[in-house]
Each structure stands twice: as structure tokens, then as C-alpha cells.
Amino acid sequence: MLTKKIVNLIEGNALRLSQEIQQRLLTHPSTLSYRNIDQKVLHNWIYDVCSRFSFWLSEGKKRGEVQKHYRNLGRERFKQKFALPEVISALYLTKRHLWEFVAAGREVDSTLNLNQIVEASFLLVRFFDHAVLHVTEGYEEMLKKAYEYEAPLSQPKLLAEAIAAKQKREEMIHEEPKLPDICFRMGMARLG
């Protein structure tokens, strides 16, 4: 696989990278709540992503693992009273740090093929897209449980009503405008 070298590079530097990412989360204004959780747990979470990078990026049945893991994380962060935007920001800061590390490789390691970097970016982005999506789903699940909040359009009946209302609106827009009868009685020509 083209990206094996990059994956090895991240896994080989997992400890240093996770310490740097942890520091980034603790100082970034959008993720300040991360100061309030057990730092060892936070470190282990980041280290798990970096040290098993090939596992997380792999295709197929492991996709189910990503879903399960990040839905659980969403539920857990809800219970810990994190705001959802903070959780999402933490994931993006992690992705950005890893991407900066990979992209910098083109300057420091001339043997690193540019094709490998482009391919690695695709896998990295796809993994974090899934992670963000599943964290949100887990968090939404808890909102439903704790506050009985469910977005109206996620309920089939309400969605069908909203679609019907839209269709009605669009039909009205497409109807030919009707001129008052008086225009015809006065002999005015209808244009267009």
C-alpha cells in the first residue's frame, strides 16, 4: 500500500504526536473543557488514534468499529457535559495536527512520494469525517434520551408533511399568474 510509509511514520511518532495534540486541545479556545477531564484518559484517547493509525484508517469491517467507538464517545462526552461543538473541534484539531505532520514530510523527507501524501490525506480526511458524524449521532441519541429532543425532520411523519408543504409551495410558484378579469374586459392583451 502506498501510504504504509506515512502510517508507520505516525505510529512511530505516536507518543510525541499525542503529547503535542493534548497540549493543543488544552490551550485552544474552542476546546477549553478538555482541561476538566482526567488528563491520563485524554492522553490515552489521543494515543490510541495515533498508535493504531493503520487500524483506524483501514477499510471494510473495521468501519463498524469506528462507528461504535465514536458513537460511544459522543454519548460519553454528553454525560461529561461537554458542548458538542467542543468535541467536534477537538477532532478537527487532532486531524489538523496529524495532517500538518504528514504534509511537512514533503519538505523534510525527499523520499516521501507526493502521491503517498495525497493518498494519506484522503484516508485521514475520510476517517475524521466518519468520526465527527458518529460522535454527533451518539450525542444526538443522548439528547433524545435526556431531554426528549428529537429533530422534527428525523421523524418520518413530520418529514412527509414538510415535503408535501414544499411541493405545494413550488406548485404555487409555477402557476401562471392570473390577471384580474377587468383587464380582459377593458381589452388589454395578455402578454407572454
Add this chain to the structure above:
Amino acid sequence: MLNRLIGMIERHAGSMAEELKEKLVNDPTTSSYKSLDERTIYDNIFEVYSRLGHWLLKDSEKGEVRTHYSNIGAQRFEQGFPLDELIQALVVTKRHIWDTVLHRGIMTTAKELDSAIDFITYLNRFFDMAIYYTTLGYYDMLVIQNKD
């Protein structure tokens, strides 16, 4: 070279917006979009594609991204959208741009690949911000509603 990739998206903004609009209204993971007027969906996508250079390079402080996407998040909350569908729609938009670049942009030389890496960096930075601020706008409305 980076500008060439951005220019390519901007030039095809109309047909690409039409293509993505169809994708969003027909994809079961973004079914709420079926309730939005098709013109609104098209206009929102066209706004990103036709001014991609502005969004990626000129709004360096991401101030416009913040205002624009927080508003969209709040508005979609009011319209009853589930948040995961909003995120999914933005992810699909980003992929649509990248797929078009891969499909139409020739990237074989070292210089071209180097520009592709810059493009990926800018594209992801923009969409990360867009998703973050959409979530923030949505979440703020949710908190306000639960306080009432």
C-alpha cells in the same frame, strides 16, 4: 497551479451545484433536504462553488465562514433538521469538490501534486470551520430552546 484548481471549480459552479443538489435530495442520509426549496439548495451550493477562491484563500480569519455557517446552523435548527444530516451534507459537498478535482484536474508532475496538497489543506480547513460553526449555530439554538 492552486488557482487553476480553484478556477476549475468556479467555472463549473452551475453544473456542479445542480449535480450536488440532486445528490442531496436523493440520498437517504440527507433526506431532510427534500423539504427545502430546490432553489435554496442550489443557491447555497452555488454560493460556495462560484466563490471558492474567496472562501478558501481570502477569508483568512474565517470571519465570514463563522457568520454564514452559524446562521445556517441556527436556521436549519428552526426548520427541524437533524444535525448529523447537516454535517453529512457538508462532507458530501467537500467530497464532491475533491472528486471533481481528481476527475478533471491533471495531477502528474511534482508541481501539480504539490499544489494538490495545498488545495487539500485549504479545502479541509474551510470545511472543518464550516462544520464547526454550523454545529455551533445549531447547538446554541438547542440550548436556548431547552432553557425555555
